[in-house]
Amino acid sequence: MHIEFHGAAGGVTGSCHLIEAAGKRLLIDCGMYQGGRELEAQNAEPFGFDPAGIDYVLLTHAHLDHCGRLPLLTKRGFRGEIITTGASRDLAKIVMMDAAHLAEEESRRLTHKARLRGEKERIEPVYDVLDVFDTLDRFGRRIDYNKPTRIAPGIRATFVDAGHILGSACILLQLREGERRVRVLFSGDLGNKGRPILRDPARPPKADVVVMETTYGNRCHKPLPPSVEELYQAILDTLDRGGNVVIPTFALERAQEILYFLREGVERKILPRYLPVFLDSPMAISATEIFRRHPECFDPETCAIFQEGRDPFGLPNLHFVREAAESMRLNQIQSGAVVMAGSGMCTGGRVRHHLRHNLWRPECSVVFVGYAARGTPARAIIDGAKTVHLLGKEIPVRARIYTIGGFSAHADRDELLEWHRRTGNPACTFLVHGETEALSAMCQRLQPARVEIPELHQRYDLTRYQWTR
Template structure:
């Protein structure tokens, strides 16, 4: 059995790991690199393997940094089978088509800019909408939590609930070779405990090798209760001084969780019932509809509420904004609104327009409720930038800035360690999907065993 790393190696995005065993080549995830311009070039580069030789892609979940290069993989020759959970299949279709559309728009914008400068037009999207739709011909069997799937004789894969986003999974690959069975477990992204909508991560009892994420390997999260209180306080104080609250929001999971929390706040009189709430994200709106169809992924409390006809994701005065003209109209509102829009890191999407209209205003606030990778607009603001560049213009940062990491969909250091320690028989742990300092901090706590921090392109014989 061989293992090699082709993304999220000493970095947070681009998850892509290759297992070779029993004459099968199995890819775990195939995600986009996200962040600065250098990472954009990484997406265009060769994968580090021949896509045509890949037999399976086992997809842990539908976040772009885990599924975003599957259309490119198919475009470059992949003809194998993609296997994932039912919820992830639906969400991935939504994410990939939307991403392809945005890439087409970006390529067209760059082409117009070059033509105005009299330069040759060579702008091409990484893949287009047709490529995204075509890749779904490769999606085959649907995985159910805890039910092994046969990939080949003596080779099987089992998906376990990772508790990260709807349909997310950790994946155990077991191969019988030369009279013994070897197993390698990929954590995928692991969820934060105590969140209201999803269940806790549920790892298998044992694995020989563990490949695990380390996004927050160097820190503890604030408790969810305290984080909710801080969010309520940020909203109440901002509305009281006549401003708007801008929440850059990831469309999958974070948007739904914040809707749940806002609904609870209004029902419990912690937030004013008259405040306007805008979910300005077609993808988040569609993801919320998908959410309601997959009770098999939800916590018992959330599933029960949906069964009883009580929608916990529908706070009073919620307005769902799909059309771009309606999104533009929101910017005429100078106060009293909570505006949730993508992207969560400020790298694109409608939130950039709302930042442009509000971040320079002392009375407004920007509330970050998720991870911000190095090089993104969100990280610049969080790190204290006095101004940010939006649409070719330097905009002063004068609004109140809140960073509330208790809403993170990722496990913190203690939760990562608890998940790992629950798995018996592990000979080696490979840390991926994290910045190097976070990896090193987590590695220091994994005593008495082999720990590896692979670099891009590294391979290991297991």
């Protein structure tokens, strides 16, 4: 029995962990690297294992940095089964399709630039839409929460609600080879308690080995209620100055959560009833429809809203913007609008165009409500850059910048520690999915327990952590 770390090891994105047990090879997630160009170039590099030798992929959730390289895995030979929850399966489809379209657009752009230089070779995308269709054929069993499932002889998996995004799960693997038995728990991405829409993360099962994310392992979030009030005030102040509010938005969970709070703000008469709100993200629009189809993931309050016949994501003056031409017309609006657009880190998508037209205007505001990795335009703006490179131009940063950390969908330091305490004193904890400072801080907090911070492609023998209690 072995575990190998082929992504999110010493970094935040690209989650991909390999388990060898009972004659089978399983991946937990297969995500994209996100950040600067140097980091994203790793997406095209070898995985560190033979894709054709993988029997199963167990997917914790549908964020791009957890599912985004599945089409590349298939393209390079994977013919096994992908197993996840029903909601994650539905969301992964739109996430991978969106990534394929963006990769194809980037391929055409780079090929055009190469040909202007006299080069004739086409720049190939990492994968395309056909690879996504091939990957969708690999999706098999849909797993319900808290129901142990026999994956193969000697391997059982239990998905537990992680409370992060719709369908997200922690995954407990019960591995058996002869007399050897090891319980390995993967946190996936853990949610933040007390959020609207979704349930809180479930109590984790006991485990011998824990693989835990540490995105916010060195800090705590602002409380949610003051964060919501700060969002409202940012919008009202911007309206008073005669500008627009641009909210770089992650399409899954964050877009729906912000719509939820904007609806509440209108219902509480804090925000103008006919405040124009534009959701300029085809993927976020599709994700919102998928949310409506999966009430099994909702908390009681959101279920009650549906039962009353109300839409938790509905606003009187909400506009879904699907077509590119519609998105371009938004740039003619000089004041009074809230524009939510992807991507949340400003590395791609339509938000770059809206920033280009609003970031240089002092009367406007940009409100960041999610994590921004190093090397991304969002992180540069948050860290105080005077200009930012967008769409081939240097854009001055003159708009008012808000960073509202209370909206994070990730557990913070104290929530991670509480979750870990409930796993039952594991023999070893592997820390992944974090920047250096967060990994080091969490490692110190967990001592004297045994903690490992694996490097990329590092391999460990799981039998060293066999349950002896």
